Amino acid sequence: MALLVGVRLPEEIERGAIGGPRFNTSVLTLDSGFEKRNVNWIDTRGEWDLGYGLLDKFRDNPASVEIDLDQIISMFYVANGMANSFRFMDFADFEIGMENGVDIDAQAIGFGDDVLTTFQVFKRYSFPGAVVTHDRFLTKLVGSTVRVYLEGVLQTLTTHYTVDEDRGTILMVTAPASTGGSGPGGTEILSIRTEYDNHVRFNTDALDINMQIYNAGSWPTFPIIELRENGLD
Secondary structure, eight states, X not given: OEEEEEEEOOXXXXXXXXXXXXXXXXXXXXXXSOEEEEESOSSOOOEEESHHHHHHHHHHOHHHHHHHHHHHHXXXXXXXXXXXXXXXXXXTSOEESEETXXXXXXXXXXXXXXXXXXXXXXXXXXXXXXXXXXXXEOOEEOGGGOEEEETTEEOOBTTTEEEETTTTEEEESSOOOSSSSSSGGGOOEEEEEEEEEEEEEESOSOOOOOHHHHHTTOOOOOEEEEOSSOSOO
């Protein structure tokens, strides 16, 4: 599998996609009616369908859908169907430390130990009253939106850190310190604000497209599925 580095679907196609995260859990219902549940995946794998938004657009402006279809078909050819991966932004979930582009608390991604300089970016999900959180590791950052903070102080790109946006990592020039900070035991806190994409591929090797489908009030499916690996390592 190869990665189309930096290649991303147009926003007007992404915004209409339907889908989101998927867990995998086996549920066994006993004769007593009680259940036994086995968690097969500790992390999610997103799935989306690009076709739903195109139907809505077709109802408003049929010509615009033909343009979108041309772009999907072109991407399908370039990706060789399921063979190659690319970027996709899920507009229901694409920010850390921001909400609709407005800054909220930057999210901590690491604590200083005087040694570690490379930090994998993740998004932490929490819910009021819940004692557990869920960390989702990210491999595709939108580099132009990344802002890194050390102890709440905005760091300068290149001077203080670099970004590997296709691996989802932050490389600090100097390792954050284990003392003098506000983190656990006095460690320095490294935090981030950023937008991110999903690493995906088409989940089919065949596109069945007919404009008459839209005229009939239906739509073809253009399924895409998330890849957990970054496609480079």
